[in-house]
Every structure is written in C-alpha cells, then in structure tokens.
Amino acid sequence: MDLTKLEEIQLDCAKRVIKIEVLKEIKTVGGIDVTFESSKENPTKAWACIVIISLDTLKPIYQKIIEDIVDFPYIPTFLAFRELPLMKRVYTEAKSKPDVIFIDGQGISHPRGCGIASHFGVEVGAVTVGVAKKKLLGNYEPPKETRGSYSYLIYNGEVIGVVLRTKDKVKPLFVSIGHKISLEKAIELVLRTSIYRIPEPLRLAHNLLQRLRKQVLGK
DNA sequence: GCGACAG
DNA sequence: ATCTTGTCGC
Numbered sequence: 001m002d003l004t005k006l007e008e009i010q011l012d013c014a015k016r017v018i019k020i021e022v023l024k025e026i027k028t029v030g031g032i033d034v035t036f037e038s039s040k041e042n043p044t045k046a047w048a049c050i051v052i053i054s055l056d057t058l059k060p061i062y063q064k065i066i067e068d069i070v071d072f073p074y075i076p077t078f079l080a081f082r083e084l085p086l087m088k089r090v091y092t093e094a095k096s097k098p099d100v101i102f103i104d105g106q107g108i109s110h111p112r113g114c115g116i117a118s119h120f121g122v123e124v125g126a127v128t129v130g131v132a133k134k135k136l137l138g139n140y141e142p143p144k145e146t147r148g149s150y151s152y153l154i155y156n157g158e159v160i161g162v163v164l165r166t167k168d169k170v171k172p173l174f175v176s177i178g179h180k181i182s183l184e185k186a187i188e189l190v191l192r193t194s195i196y197r198i199p200e201p202l203r204l205a206h207n208l209l210q211r212l213r214k215q216v217l218g219k
Numbered sequence: 220g221c222g223a224c225a226g
Numbered sequence: 227a228t229c230t231t232g233t234c235g236c
Binding site for chain 1: 223224225226
C-alpha cells in the first residue's frame with residue numbers, strides 16, 4: 001500500500017469539510033461502531049452497527065448490524081481506510097437515517113484535518129461528530145471534574161476540538177467537528193445524549209456488537 | 220534517536 | 227481494537 005497516496009486523499013477530503021451549522025432542527029442522533037473477530041489475523045471478520053435514538057427519550061428507535069471481511073490493518077492516522085467501508089455499508093443499507101451521526105474516532109482533530117468522522121461525513125454527505133476516547137494529537141489542560149466542563153484541544157495554535165467531561169470524575173472524551181456542524185453544537189449534542197461516559201448511540205451500538213461477538217465466539 | 224500514536 | 231479478574235469507590 002502507498003500511504004503517500006492515502007495522505008493525498010485525506011488532504012483532499014479535509015478541503016471539503018464544512019465546519020458550520022447546516023441543520024435547523026435535530027430530532028434523532030445515530031452512532032456507528034465497528035468490532036473485529038480477531039485482533040491479530042489480518043483479513044478478519046468484522047461487524048458494523050448503527051443505532052439511532054430519539055433526542056427526546058434517548059431510547060433507540062432503529063438499529064442494524066452488517067457483517068463483512070476487513071483486510072486493511074490499523075495504522076495510526078489511517079483508521080478510515082480500515083473501518084470506513086463497513087461504516088458506509090451499514091449506513092447506506094439502514095432503512096432510517098438520523099439527523100446527526102456520532103462516529104467513534106476523531107473528526108478534524110487529525111494531522112491532515114480528516115479523521116474518520118470527517119471522512120465519513122464528506123463521503124456520505126452526512127452531518128457527523130467525532131467522539132474519541134483518546135487523543136490523537138494536540139495539547140490541552142485537564143477540564144474540571146464536573147460533567148459539562150471542557151477545555152480546548154489545541155494544535156498549531158488552532159482549536160481542533162474539545163476535551164469534554166460527560167460524567168463527574170470520569171475520564172473525558174475528545175469531541176471534534178466531523179462535517180456540517182459547529183463545535184458548539186457538537187458539544188451540546190454529545191452532552192445531551194450522554195447518560196454515562198459514552199453518548200447513548202455509540203454506547204448502545206458498542207454493546208450490541210460486543211454481545212454479538214461473544215455469541216459468535218461461543219462464549 | 221526518542222516518545223506519541225483514534226480503533 | 228483485543229487479551230483478561232478481581233477490586234475499589236460512588
């Protein structure tokens with residue numbers, strides 16, 4: 001594989017990212033996650049799941065899982081080339097589409113401005129938010145211990161996202177613009193959909209996949 | 220060269 | 227991400 005070529009794709013994708021609000025009303029939020037059968041084998045079986053919740057109740061109103069084979073390895077800053085195919089397929093085949101989609105990973109907080117959440121948003125033409133459990137790059141001050149507190153993630157003197165506390169005294173999340181949304185709105189949505197550390201759409205999608213994986217592995 | 224390094 | 231058990235704190 002030629003990583004230089006893939007870097008060019010990411011740079012081109014970054015130019016097409018829209019960093020402002022385009023939605024006037026948001027009623028549903030979705031989350032897409034991927035899990036793998038094996039962490040060692042390279043071509044390996046994998047599953048992608050989308051869960052859509054109602055912003056009013058925070059309860060799921062739609063969910064779908066697809067299965068496929070993944071052969072691209074995990075390489076830091078190139079995550080999209082491993083997980084995007086599965087994510088795009090589960091989204092395309094879903095009979096219902098959410099107003100906004102949370103993606104497990106970075107949005108524009110990426111060395112070339114195109115993490116998986118932005119990449120997905122641009123390719124699918126959807127509104128997305130990057131919700132990562134760890135930082136990929138940038139510097140920040142620890143946010144206060146109370147839920148709702150946040151500090152800015154800075155890279156090259158620019159704000160590329162926030163470090164957001166979604167639960168008191170629990171490790172914060174790294175939230176960034178994915179596509180067609182403002183950072184302020186992204187923060188508001190992640191907070192509004194978080195009961196536990198991880199926002200409901202992603203937490204539920206992750207839980208469904210973990211249960212399926214254990215079932216398949218016979219445990 | 221050394222440390223960092225989404226999932 | 228996955229590999230893995232119990233354990234401490236709210």
